[in-house]
Amino acid sequence: MAKIVSPQVDFAELIRQVKQVTPEIYDQQGNYLNLLEGRWQEPGTTREFVTPIDGSVLGSLPFLDKATALRAVHGAHREAADWCRVDLDERKQRVQDCLDQLLDNVELIGKLLMWEIGKTYKLGFTDIDRCIDGVQWYVDNIEEMLGRREPLGVVSNIASWNYPMSVLMHAVLVQVLCGNAAIAKTPTDGGFISLSVTFAIARRCGLPVTLVSGSGGELSDVLVKDQAIECLSFVGGRYNGRNIADALASVHKRYMLEMEGVNTYGIWNFSDWDSLGDQLKKGYDYGKQRCTAYVRFVVERRLFPQFLETYWTAIRSLKIGNPTLVDNPGDKLPDLHFGPVINSRQAEDLDRLYADALKTGATPFYEGKLDDSLFLPNQDRSAYRAPRALVDLPRQSELYFKEPFGPIDSVVLVDRVEELVGEMNISNGALVAAVASDDTKWAQRTAKEVRAFKVGINKLRSRGDREEVFGGLGESWKGAFVGGKLLVEAVTQGAPSELVLGNYQDATLLPEKI
Numbered sequence: 001m002a003k004i005v006s007p008q009v010d011f012a013e014l015i016r017q018v019k020q021v022t023p024e025i026y027d028q029q030g031n032y033l034n035l036l037e038g039r040w041q042e043p044g045t046t047r048e049f050v051t052p053i054d055g056s057v058l059g060s061l062p063f064l065d066k067a068t069a070l071r072a073v074h075g076a077h078r079e080a081a082d083w084c085r086v087d088l089d090e091r092k093q094r095v096q097d098c099l100d101q102l103l104d105n106v107e108l109i110g111k112l113l114m115w116e117i118g119k120t121y122k123l124g125f126t127d128i129d130r131c132i133d134g135v136q137w138y139v140d141n142i143e144e145m146l147g148r149r150e151p152l153g154v155v156s157n158i159a160s161w162n163y164p165m166s167v168l169m170h171a172v173l174v175q176v177l178c179g180n181a182a183i184a185k186t187p188t189d190g191g192f193i194s195l196s197v198t199f200a201i202a203r204r205c206g207l208p209v210t211l212v213s214g215s216g217g218e219l220s221d222v223l224v225k226d227q228a229i230e231c232l233s234f235v236g237g238r239y240n241g242r243n244i245a246d247a248l249a250s251v252h253k254r255y256m257l258e259m260e261g262v263n264t265y266g267i268w269n270f271s272d273w274d275s276l277g278d279q280l281k282k283g284y285d286y287g288k289q290r291c292t293a294y295v296r297f298v299v300e301r302r303l304f305p306q307f308l309e310t311y312w313t314a315i316r317s318l319k320i321g322n323p324t325l326v327d328n329p330g331d332k333l334p335d336l337h338f339g340p341v342i343n344s345r346q347a348e349d350l351d352r353l354y355a356d357a358l359k360t361g362a363t364p365f366y367e368g369k370l371d372d373s374l375f376l377p378n379q380d381r382s383a384y385r386a387p388r389a390l391v392d393l394p395r396q397s398e399l400y401f402k403e404p405f406g407p408i409d410s411v412v413l414v415d416r417v418e419e420l421v422g423e424m425n426i427s428n429g430a431l432v433a434a435v436a437s438d439d440t441k442w443a444q445r446t447a448k449e450v451r452a453f454k455v456g457i458n459k460l461r462s463r464g465d466r467e468e469v470f471g472g473l474g475e476s477w478k479g480a481f482v483g484g485k486l487l488v489e490a491v492t493q494g495a496p497s498e499l500v501l502g503n504y505q506d507a508t509l510l511p512e513k514i
Contacts, residue, residue, distance in 0.1 A: 002377055003325040006333055009111050009121075011051075011058065017108050018193065022200035032062045032192065035199055035211040036072035038079065044068070044213065049192065052118040052340035053324060055380030061192055064214045069222045072212050073154065073183060077228040079208040080153045080181035088146065088179075092139055095177045098205040099132050099139070102198060106132070109165065109194050117161055117190035118340040118383065120323040121333040123286055130166035130465060135173045137466040138488075142177055145485040149492035151179030152254060153230035156223045158216075159184070160235050161342060162289050164191030169198050171233055171482075172209055175491050180231070181208040185223055188215065189342050216240065224248070231255065231491055235291070238475060245478045245505075254480060254500070256490055260403045261430035261476035263452070264296040265460075266420050267303060268443075270436045272458070273310045279460055280314040284387065287320075287338035287407045292432045292463050295403055298423045301413040304391075308365065311409075315366060315387050321374025336374070340383035341406045347383050350406045353399045354388055360397040362390040362410070401427060417446065425451045429474015432461040453477070454514055469511050477503045486511065 007013070019026065024040045027033055031043040046060035064072070083091075102109070106128050113124035138145075155175045159168040164187065172182040184199075186192040192213060199211040212219065224232055224244055231254035234244055241259035248255050267276070283294050299307050318337040326333065341347050358364065368386030375381060389409040393400050399410060414420045424433060433452035437443040440457060447455040451473045454461040463470050464483060471481035480490035480502035489500055501509045 001327065003327055003373075003375075004329070005324045005376075006326045006331070007329050009114060009324045009333065011115050014108065014111055014115070018112070018197055021105060021108065022197050025196040025200050032059060032196060034062050034064055034068075034072070034213055035196075035203060035209070036068070037075035038203075040200070042068055049190075050343070051115045052190075052343050052383035053115055053322060054376070055344075055382060058115060059193060061186070061188065061213050064212050064219070066218050066222055069212055069214060069219045070226065072210050073156075073222055073226050073228050076154045076181045076183045076208065076210045080151070083176070083181055083208045084151045084153075084179045086179070088143065091177055091179065092142065094205045094207055095135065095139055095173055098173065098202045098207060099136055101201045101205065102128070102132055105197065105201070109197060112194040112197070113164070113191070114323055116193055117164070117342060118323070119286065120336050120339055122335065127163055127165040131170045131173075134166065134170050134465050135177070138174050138177055142488070145488040146178060146492065149178075149488070149494050151492055153180060154228055155180045155182050155231040155233060155491055156229045157182060157184035157233045158223060158236065159187060159233070161187035161190040162286065162291075164195050165198070167235060169195065171487075173202065173207075174487055176202075176207045176209060178488055178491050180491055181210070183210040183212065183223065185219060186211060186213045188213075220244075225251065229253065232257075234258065241478065254490065255478065256480050256482055256502070257478040258291065258431070258472065259476055259478070260291065260405070261472065261474070262296050262401070262403050262427035263292060263294050263430045263432050264298055264424040264426070264450075265294045265434045265436065266298045266424050266446070266450070267307065267436045268300045268417065268420055268446075269438055270300070270303060271438055272436075273306055275458065276436065277310045277314040280311060281318065281337070283460060284315070284318055284337050284407065287341055287385075289341060289405055292461070293403075293405075294432075294434065294460065295409055296423075296426070297409065297411045298420050299411055299413055300420070301415050304411075304413055307411070311389065312366065315368065315389070318368070318387065319374065320368070320370060320384065320386055322376065322379065325374065325376065334374070338407070341385060342383070344382035346406060347385050350385055350404055350408055353402070353404055354390070354408055357390050357393055357397045357399045357410070361392070361394045362397060363392050365389055365391050365411075366409075403427075421446065421449045427475070429472055429476040431463075431470075431472045431476050432456070434458075434460055469514060471503060473503060473508065479504065481511065
């Protein structure tokens with residue numbers, strides 16, 4: 001019997017709920033609006049948005065032009081002047097009200113994320129839950145972290161599509177809790193409906209938040225360079241991040257630029273293969289579309305047979321398919337490891353990177369296949385890719401220096417520890433790395449030579465939540481570090497002589513403990 005889309009995630013029903021919960025995000029014709037100058041307005045120029053799940057059209061992005069985005073920035077600037085005078089207790093209460101209302105709508109938001117960015121049922125809820133839990137921690141601990149610090153003004157947020165709640169929405173709510181006004185650009189590749197819902201809820205609670213849609217090329221000057229912007233929070237690729245860093249070099253404003261890097265896992269003198277197998281499966285959450293995904297394994301050559309056996313066993317067990325499908329209307333949604341990548345363009349770029357690697361001399365050792373039983377008959381699968389893996393990736397391959405942001409792994413074999421460290425540092429800085437060895441003292445010593453902000457010993461390292469700081473070294477991060485009290489310090493001003501910890505052009509100021 002053919003599978004069906006579960007009634008509990010029927011998209012038409014989800015949109016009916018959205019219109020009931022936040023009707024203000026639509027105009028009378030049913031077009032999505034932008035949130036600027038304190039109200040929902042401006043449907044902009046519509047651009048169709050297609051879900052990666054099955055290629056169907058979900059709605060139309062309300063793209064703004066530069067002049068209208070400038071109005072949004074200046075509106076946020078006016079709000080910042082008033083909001084900074086609201087006392088902390090009142091700010092806490094309004095953010096708490098927002099969290100309570102978000103909690104009431106977790107089910108709706110989590111399911112929207114499935115359709116918008118291809119998350120599985122479990123991961124969609126993880127994203128919104130982490131947002132709520134994380135901001136709650138800040139509400140409960142803000143007095144001690146804030147002290148006498150003052151807000152900066154307007155904080156601009158440009159973030160990638162992969163974590164619209166636990167990264168973008170989380171950052172915005174902490175920024176306004178600290179006394180700033182926040183403006184955010186909806187990620188073009190996904191998340192605009194769920195973000196519209198959450199921003200509408202925040203706005204109802206009296207929080208000074210602004211949400212605009214548009215192309216990066218059109219809005220970047222306004223959201224990055226305008227003098228009304230006091231701070232920029234950016235999450236994205238190195239190419240755009242470097243351009244933004246160059247643009248900010250001549251202007252004195254706070255910034256946090258999180259960029260990609262090749263996160264590596266080094267394996268030397270190691271035997272706990274069962275543990276590694278579990279980590280390999282866990283590492284495939286969301287198809288490796290995460291800034292902290294491990295995509296390069298640097299393996300002692302003599303261990304390659306055991307690594308290969310472990311890798312095959314772990315990756316062959318992964319289930320990849322349409323996350324909305326069930327056999328019967330009352331069934332639970334499937335427990336898949338991941339669904340589609342963000343869109344067919346990204347899938348095609350993964351194919352291009354893989355083909356280039358083969359052409360330049362890499363050897364494939366794993367090519368997964370999609371299971372027909374996990375899809376609808378004849379459904380659009382253009383955004384789905386099974387895991388693939390390569391060994392002996394040559395330096396002339398584009399993938400050698402690049403994070404694929406999708407389900408492609410590469411393995412580099414080494415014979416000396418010096419080679420292992422050199423290959424782990426191939427991208428001149430990373431957000432996370434890991435070193436696995438039976439000799440933990442050796443692993444801890446070697447980890448200090450790896451240019452990553454966080455290095456796991458015999459385990460994966462993640463971004464972290466609540467008090468855990470986060471940043472990057474080398475080219476993977478520019479500007480102030482975030483997480484815990486460092487996020488509060490990044491979006492506020494202390495004494496004039498105070499140093500804000502971060503990775504800057506002329507110095508890297510690290511916290512004592514990472």
